[in-house]
Amino acid sequence: MxxxxxxxxxxxxxxxxxxxxxxxxxxxxxxxxxxxxxxxxxxxxxxxxxxxxxxxxxxxxxxxxxxxxxxxxxxxxxxxxxxxxxxxxxxxxxxxxxxxxxxxxxxxxxxxxxxxxxxxxxxxxxxxxxxxxxxxxxxxxxxxxxxxxxxxxxxxxxxxxxxxxxxxxxxxxxxxxxxxxxxxxxxxxxxxxxxxxxxxxxxxxxxxxxxxxxxxxxxxxxxxxxxxxxxxxxxxxxxxxxxxxxxxxxxxxxxxxxxxxxxxxxxxxxxxxxxxxxxxxxxxxxxxxxxxxxxxxTAWPGRFERVATKPLIVLDGAHNVQGTEALAATVKRYYPGRTVHVLYAALADKQYDQMIAIIETVASDLTLTTFNYPRAASSDELFVVSHHPKKRNVPDWHQALHAMIDETGDQELLLVCGSLYFISRVRHFLLETKK
The missing domain is CATH 3.40.1190.10 (Mur-like, catalytic domain)
Incomplete structure (x- = not known):
């Protein structure tokens, strides 16, 4: 027992x-x-x-x-x-x-x-x-x-x-x-x-x-x-x-x-x-x-959640095609014309090729990464299917996140999205850092 x-x-x-x-x-x-x-x-x-x-x-x-x-x-x-x-x-x-x-x-x-x-x-x-x-x-x-x-x-x-x-x-x-x-x-x-x-x-x-x-x-x-x-x-x-x-x-x-x-x-x-x-x-x-x-x-963690304002950081666990479509529509609805830096990770058993194509429509630049989870897709796998002209492959999401926070201006948006398991870890890290 x-x-x-x-x-x-x-x-x-x-x-x-x-x-x-x-x-x-x-x-x-x-x-x-x-x-x-x-x-x-x-x-x-x-x-x-x-x-x-x-x-x-x-x-x-x-x-x-x-x-x-x-x-x-x-x-x-x-x-x-x-x-x-x-x-x-x-x-x-x-x-x-x-x-x-x-x-x-x-x-x-x-x-x-x-x-x-x-x-x-x-x-x-x-x-x-x-x-x-x-x-x-x-x-x-x-x-x-x-x-x-x-x-x-x-x-x-x-x-x-x-x-x-x-x-x-x-x-x-x-x-x-x-x-x-x-x-x-x-x-x-x-x-x-x-x-x-x-x-x-x-x-x-x-x-x-x-x-x-x-x-x-x-x-x-x-x-x-x-x-x-x-x-x-x-x-x-x-x-x-x-x-x-x-x-x-x-x-x-x-x-x-x-x-x-x-x-x-x-x-x-x-x-x-x-x-x-x-x-x-x-x-x-x-x-x-x-x-x-x-x-x-009503509030729900990890659903278009604003976790910081300077710079503006939004987390969203859009982990399938329909969810990613809703996320892209929400970005356009709330932040039209704004520069959007995207940090993305997904699970290997998801339709990440389709999801990346959707998120690229709102991304000024796209950083593909991965995280320590058995079903996580590698950043290489995500990078290969992306067609964004400004894409980066950074396997260490901590390194990528730090760099992107430094690069994001006051009137810009840093969007971290993809797997809910990934969002959970980023959210915990950001909130602990804020403390």
Missing amino acids: FTTIDETMQWIHGLIPHGMKPGTKRMEWMLAKLGNPERRIRAIHVGGTNGKGSTSSYLRHIYQEAGYKVGSFISPYITCFNERIMVNGEPISNEDLIRAANIVYPLTKACERETDLGEPAEFEAVTMISLVYFGSINYCDLVIYEVGLGGRLDSTNVIHPLVSVITNVAMDHMKQLGHTISKIAFEKAGIIKSGIGIVTTAEDAEALRVIQERADEKHSRFYQLGKQFTVESLGHDAEGEHFTFSSDFLKLDHAVVRMSGAHQVKNAAAALMAVSYLKTYYALIVDDQEIRDGLRK
Whole structure:
């Protein structure tokens, strides 16, 4: 059994990254042994290709503002591992993490020993820890569960939520989910449960067809952006993105979010539809002012995050094609005509050739780098596919970052982007340096 956080983390990180047999069978077996603590959790399930984290954060801040005790389960983390499991934005304590891990650890060994399912993967163990924590140790009024990968076979798909959200569907994780939008949408739509409402901001026609079919099969109320609820952008200023939201349950004029980008308005709309649905059908009461205040207070690390002003440094974990398109659009929207120095790193199993081509459209110059992570692409691999006339290959990102900070003028922008794992390390380094 574990007595220290170091022992606990060594066990967690020593597990295999992904299950050899995809699916929820291992999760279901372990949960049954514990008396199914997940059934004691009132949850919102959030899936999609991009926007899961932002949508989850909007939901958390709105319900916190209304006085609810709100748990959240997210991935990946940006600041520290413990923030994957939080209550009202406070990461799980080391003591509670150790306590929950000591309940889960023998189950993982028993699953491997007593079944033909094999040893649970790292994400399964962490998900189990969260279910034990929220279902047995620290009860909450509401817990927001973010899908790890896909949906249908994801280890979070053992919960029985009050409402499900699918933010969008785009090409990502094709090796695991499939190489067409319809196949990826099928996996995402796997989180839809019988009779449980489903909210989506997906826009691709094929993805919507698949999600609608799944909702019909499950007799689920279906809420689609542009039909059952709408959002109208009213522009942006120093205060943030302004918009109006409308559904049969809620009308919110001139709302504001501080997170930058037109895509954030859609993420906020997904959260607002879920909030109005839960108010209507589950009496989770939130008034309009609490909604407005929650939206304004929402921030999410690593999503077009301004971490310094002199020079201006922005971090963004745009780790797939659609996310990179949104990032490029946001740069043009907020900093038109400004010199933009870009420091970029990506994972080798991503479509980095397409992502680099997109980020080059806003980059005055481009520095390709890498970082110490098993799946990271080398700076050489990134450099070869770049066609930018002012590109540099600097394998040491610390060296590159220092040089670029010195080179960036007061009226210029230093944009650090790519893998969320890379952004996490740069963010930690910059904040520690600032201290």
